[in-house]
Amino acid sequence: MATAAAELVKAAKAKTIERPVSQWDLAWARLRRHKLAMFGLVSLTLISLACILAPIIAPYDYEEINLNSSYLPFFSPGDAGRPMHILGTDKLGRDIFSRLLYAGRISLSVALVVTLLSLMIGTLIGAISGAAGGVVDTVLMRFTDLMLTLPQLPLLLILSSSLRQFVQLQEFIGSNLSVVIIIFVLVVFGWMGDARLVRGSVLSLRSQDFIEATLALGASTTRIVFRHLIPNSLAPIIVAGTLAFGGVIIAESALSFLGFGVMPPVPTWGNMLNEARNSPLEYLFVQALSPGFMIFVTVLSINFIGDGLRDALDPRLAI
Numbered sequence: 043m044a045t046a047a048a049e050l051v052k053a054a055k056a057k058t059i060e061r062p063v064s065q066w067d068l069a070w071a072r073l074r075r076h077k078l079a080m081f082g083l084v085s086l087t088l089i090s091l092a093c094i095l096a097p098i099i100a101p102y103d104y105e106e107i108n109l110n111s112s113y114l115p116f117f118s119p120g121d122a123g124r125p126m127h128i129l130g131t132d133k134l135g136r137d138i139f140s141r142l143l144y145a146g147r148i149s150l151s152v153a154l155v156v157t158l159l160s161l162m163i164g165t166l167i168g169a170i171s172g173a174a175g176g177v178v179d180t181v182l183m184r185f186t187d188l189m190l191t192l193p194q195l196p197l198l199l200i201l202s203s204s205l206r207q208f209v210q211l212q213e214f215i216g217s218n219l220s221v222v223i224i225i226f227v228l229v230v231f232g233w234m235g236d237a238r239l240v241r242g243s244v245l246s247l248r249s250q251d252f253i254e255a256t257l258a259l260g261a262s263t264t265r266i267v268f269r270h271l272i273p274n275s276l277a278p279i280i281v282a283g284t285l286a287f288g289g290v291i292i293a294e295s296a297l298s299f300l301g302f303g304v305m306p307p308v309p310t311w312g313n314m315l316n317e318a319r320n321s322p323l324e325y326l327f328v329q330a331l332s333p334g335f336m337i338f339v340t341v342l343s344i345n346f347i348g349d350g351l352r353d354a355l356d357p358r359l360a361i
Contacts, residue, residue, distance in 0.1 A: 069277075072354035079350020082343035089340055093146035100140035101125035104309050108135035113325045129332050132317060142332050145309035150340075152221060152304070153290040156228040161283045163229070164236025165272060171237070172244030173267050183241065189234050198293070202227050202302040220305040228293055232286070239282055243275040277355040284351055288344035295337055311337050 073079055092099060102125070111121060114131040129138040171182040202223060247253060248271070256266055291311075297303030298312025299319075306313055311333040318329030 069351075069354040073350050076350035076353060078346040079354075082346030082350070085339060085343040086347065089146065089336070089343070090150060093143055093150055096140070096143035096147055100137075100143050101128075102137035102140040104136065104141045104144040105307055106136060106140075111135040113322070115328060130328055132329060133321065138314075138329070138332055141309045141314060142311075142336060145311050145314055145333065146336060146340075148221065148304060148308060148310045149291060149294060149312070149337075152225055152228075152294050152310070153287050155225055156232060156290045156294075157283055157287045159225075159229045160232035160286065161236055161279060164233035165240050165275075165279060167233065168237040168240025168242075169244050169267050169272050169275070172241040172248065173263060173271060179241075182237075186234050186237050189231070192231075194231050195296075198227055198231060198297060199300065199302050201230070202297060220303070221308060224294060224297060224303045227297075228290060232290065235286070236279070236282055239278055240272075240275055243278055244271045247271055247274055281348060281352045281355060284344060284348035288341040288348070291337065291341055291344075 101120075108121065108131070111118075111127070111131050112133050112135045114127050114135075116128065116130050118127040118130055120126055127137050127139070129142065131137055132141070167182055167186070171179045244267075253266060253270060256270060261269075294303055294310065295312030295315065298305075298310050299316045301313075301316060303312055304310045306317070314333040315330055315337075318326060318333070321329040
């Protein structure tokens with residue numbers, strides 16, 4: 043009897059209850075199998091870490107000028123035993139590699155802040171529109187449609203230029219005024235797609251049984267929106283935000299290249315391309331290659347991650 047009881051106890055201990063697999067566990071498992079997405083994730087992580095650690099990695103300060111060392115080619119030795127200019131120097135003798143790392147801090151930070159703010163505004167407007175319906179839905183969506191019909195690039199240029207002329211905050215913000223302006227301008231024209239996406243997701247969720255049950259239990263509309271509708275819409279929101287991140291980098295670089303974005307001496311990949319435009323012909327390729335390559339690799343990595351997330355978060359796919 044004792045032996046039989048001991049065997050039963052042993053069998054019970056050996057029997058394990060597996061933890062339920064969540065949607066995010068399945069998504070991570072699918073994402074790990076997506077080779078391009080993992081390549082993009084590794085590349086973006088390395089670029090971000092290099093930019094974050096720019097004060098440690100960069101051999102020179104991004105504002106350090108040496109007119110005696112202007113337009114140096116790749117792997118040029120520094121003066122008096124100083125570190126090598128890995129990517130050469132620009133017309134003012136500033137080290138391109140150091141400026142590239144510091145520029146990445148600004149470009150990536152601007153893209154991250156703009157993407158998060160646009161997602162927050164778009165998600166809030168879309169969720170309220172889809173949950174409220176009626177007149178509220180009509181007004182919010184017609185305003186969104188109006189914003190979508192506006193020619194964005196000309197208005198971005200006009201708004202950025204106008205703010206730079208009329209906003210008198212230079213003494214409070216210092217040289218980062220242009221960074222604040224470009225963030226504001228890009229957010230103004232960056233939330234509409236997210237709003238329409240979230241609204242569509244909320245409309246499909248609103249008729250689900252669990253929402254009807256929550257309403258029957260007396261839950262308020264605010265609780266339903268923030269505790270049920272928005273959390274269950276996170277998958278498309280995450281994918282849209284990831285893909286929008288790369289678009290913001292392109293938009294900021296384009297505005298800075300045209301002279302309407304972040305202004306020197308604050309470096310970004312876009313205004314580094316703008317400065318390279320005035321280089322002598324024999325140095326043009328060297329000056330433009332580095333920031334152009336960083337924009338290309340970063341945006342490509344983000345698009346790979348977004349494509350992988352889109353596949354990983356699709357509930358119709360089997361693991």
